[in-house]
Amino acid sequence: MSATPDDPALYNSFLADLLGVMAYGELSAFERLSSSAGYSPTLHDRAVLGRMAVAEFQHYELIRARLEDMGLDTEAAMLPFQPSVDHFHELTRPADWYEALMKAYVIDTVSADFYGAVGMYVDAGTRELIGQVRSTGESTDVLQERLKAALADDPRLASRLALWARRLLGEVLNHAQRVSLEHAFLGGLSGLDDAEAKALVGGLTAELAANHARRMAGLGLPG
Template sequence: MTDQSSPVIDERTREYYETAFYGLMAYRELTAFERLSSDARFSPTLADREALARLAVTEFGHYEAVRERLLARGADPEAAMEPFVASIDALHARTRPADWHESLMKAYVIDAVSGDFYRAIAHALDAEARLLVAEVQSMEEQTGWIRGRLRAALADDPRLASRLALWGRRLLGEALTQARLIGDEHDFWGNLLQHGSEEERRKAISELFAKLVENHSRRMSALGLTA
């Protein structure tokens, strides 16, 4: 990023950012729980079904943690989530997986890109908020299991590679489009660079998206796929 230090923002602006940010994160965690719970039904084995169900439970725990933070701030969780419902629901409607493997790839790509985006726009919030983001977006267990399962599937059927690589690219495009839309609509870019020229602001946003793509490429390479 252009400015790695936390920008200075006034208390009222910080309060707006934090409530909106928690609302965004809460709804994303809730829909992640719903999606993983639904996908678990199509698992090829009972072991896979159990593992995906456990990941869904973890996501719901994350949702509850963010919801509790909103309540502690005196905010209505439903009201905080509402502005993000249409955008996130539309993303999931556009990216319905065709099968088990596509559902795993969706979780692998969408959740990771979202996590990177949240960490970037949260860096101007207070330490407590950043800690919650780190806890909620700590997806090492989830990502590791999904990565291992996808690797095994690709090893068993190399013909999956081209289809999943193409699906991964589509998912990345959708995730980046949503991040741009949400950032614009709710002015989360103020968390990236509160002070500075418009040119510096645009540069900071461009660097963020370049980093999102770079991280995605690294994750795809870990699967042996081309981003």
């Protein structure tokens, strides 16, 4: 565990990558939720997603401030991750309100799990920042409530949303694995060699999938 790095310069380079992907993820989440609000069947639902979008932008601002404190340019830190994140969102464009809700739920919860796992390998200040960024409890509860209500109103949605959630999980995990290994920040932050880092990413992927399956079961859907 590399919370007190022996090589601060090397540690900061890996940390910059982590913060860069987090920053662009939060900025993209703001854009995604703002766009998904257009699917909302009611003004109340539109306002709910609007509040979530504002929270995501506030998270982005927290990360931006940390990068600037490190003397780093936020745009430069985000740019390496823009193509893969944008490609992911193109592959998972929702078709309607229900798919938009499920996408928000899956991505937000899996991202929170991922950030929490990474937080084990960073310094105390960064761990605190990650805790602020992943504090999605209220948003998660609202999304879960909306999904349960939709499934209760129309049980025929269950099979479609279960398939959609499974596809989303696959894409999220592929994206997380690819980014973690290509940019090597997880291995770098944890002080592991390439083989050990690959095993760590594999174990984390399995943990994320298991957590997702439990959440789907809570919705009455297969994982």
